[in-house]
Amino acid sequence: MSEFSEDLSVVLAQKRYERISEIIGSTVKKDGGSVRTYTDMLDRVFLNKYLGIPIFLTLLWVMFQFSFTVSEPFVVLVEKLFEFLSHLVEQNVTDPYLTSFISTGVIGGLGSVLVFVPPIFALFLALSILEDSGYMARAAFVMDRFMYRLGLHGRSFIPLMIGFGCNVPAIMAARSLDNEKDRMITILVSPLMSCSARLPVYVLIAGAVFGSAQAGTAIFFIYALGIVLVVLAAQLFRKILFKGEQSPFVLELPTYAMPNAKSALLHMWMRGKMFLKKAGTIIFGTAIIVWFLSVHPWEATAGGQLIAESYIAWMGHALEPVFKPFGWDWMTAVALLFGIVAKEVVVGTYGVLLGVDEGTLGDSLVANGMFTPLTGLAFMAFVLIYVPCFAVLATIVRETNSLRWPAFEVIFQVALAFLVSGLIIGVGRMMGMS
C-alpha cells in the first residue's frame, strides 16, 4: 500500500492517458501516422533516438560560442571605459590613498568583473531564446533516456539547465520533483553546473592562455566537464546515499514557437539584473576588502606599491603550499579564498592584486608566469568544482532544512576539485606539458 501511494499521482496520470488512448483508438481514423503540425515534424528529428543528443550538444556549443566570441568587442568597449575612468582618477585626484581606493579598489576590483557583463548577458539571451522556442523541454526529454541510466531523473534536466545561469534558482527549481530522493540528488549536483558567475574566470584565463581562437572551445570543455561530473556524482549519490527506484518521467511538451525578441530580451534582463545586483553589493564589498588588505600596512607597502609586504600576501603565502603542486602561486590562493564569497570575486581579486587595466589583466597573468595552458585549464576546472558560493550554501540550507547537507557539499566539492585538477595536471605532465 505504501509503495502504491508513493506513485499514486503517476498511476492516476497513466490510467487517465490509457483511457484517452482507448477513446481515441475507437473514434479517430488515422491516415498512416503522417505528421500534421510543424511541432510534430520537428519532434521527429529533435527527439530522434540517434540525432537527439548530437543536435542538443550542437545547439549547446552554439550557445556558448555566441556568448564568448560575439560579445568580445563589447567586453573591449567596457574595458576602454574603465581604463579611461582609471586615468581620469589618477590625473585629477591628488590624495594617494583616495587614488588607490578608487583606481585600484573600486575600478580595478569591481571593473574587472563588470567587463564580463556582455558575455553573461549574451548567455542569458541565448538561454532565453532556447526556452521561448520550446526546444528546452525537448532537450529534457532527449536527455531523460540518457540521464535515467545514470541515476538522474529527466525532470532534473530543467533545474540543471537553469544552473547555467545561476545555481540558486536551479536548486530552488528542484522543488518541481515529487520524489524526495530525486530532489535531494538534484540539489546536491546542481552546484557542479557551471553558473554565469564562473564565466568571467573562464573568459579571463581561457582568453589569456589559449587565445581567442581556442578560448570558446576551452570554455565549452569546462562546461562539458561540469555536466559529466553532475552525471557521475548523481550515480554515486543514487547508489550510496539515496538508494531506490526512480519515478517515471512525465512531461508535457509545449508547441514550438518563433522566439519573440521582446520576450527574450526581457528574460535576459530579469536574469542579468540579479548579476548586476550581486556586482553592486557582494562583489563590490569584497573587492574593497581585498583592496584594503592589499595596501595595508600602508607604510610597509609604500602606499600599496609593494604588495608582497601586505596582509593579503601574508594570507596568500600561508595558503600557497596547498596549491603549489598545481603550479599556482599565492595570488591564486588568495583569489580562490575570496572566491568563496562569490565566484566573480576571483577575477576582481586578480584585478586588485595585479593593479593593471582590465584590458591587460589576462596578458599580465601570463606575463607574470602565473598560468600556462595546462595550469590554466586545471585552474578553470578547480573554480568549476570547489566550494559553492555563500548564496548557494544558504539556499541548500533553506531547501534541505539542514546544515548537514551544505557541510557535506563543501567537503565533497573541495575534495573533488583537488582530485580533478590533480588529474588534469598529472595527465598533462605525463604528456609532456608544463
Added chain:
Amino acid sequence: MSDFSIELGKKLGAYALVLGLAHAILGAAVFLGGVEVGTMSFGDLPRVAVLFVIAAVYIMGVGSLGKGRNEGIAFLMAGLLISVAVGGLYLLETGAQYMMYILGETDEFRILESINPATLLLVLALPLLPMMKRVTHGMVW
C-alpha cells in the same frame, strides 16, 4: 502512401543529399585532410563535429523525401534550422572580428578569410525555403 508529390520529393531529396554530402566532405577535409578552410582548422573539433551533425540530419531525411513523406520534410526543416543557427553564429563572429579591427584590437581584417564555409552552405540551402513552404502549406505550429 505519400503526403505530397513524389516527383517534388525526389528533387528535395537530391538537394538534401547534396547539402548533406557537402557538409560531410567539408568536415572530412578539415578533420582528416588537415585542410584549413576559412576559420576552420584541424584543431577546432567542435566546428568539425557540427558539420557532421548537420550532414547527418540532411541525409537521414533523403529516403522519406524520395517517398513524398512529410517526415522527410521534417529532417530538411530541422537541418535548415540548425544551419541557420550555426551559419548565423559564424556571421555574427565575422561581425565581431570586424568590430575588433575597428576598435584597434587586431591589425587586419580579411573578410574572405574570416567567413566560415558553413555560412556559404547555409546560403546554398536557402532556396529550399519556398519549396518547403509550398509542401507544408496550411500546416500550423
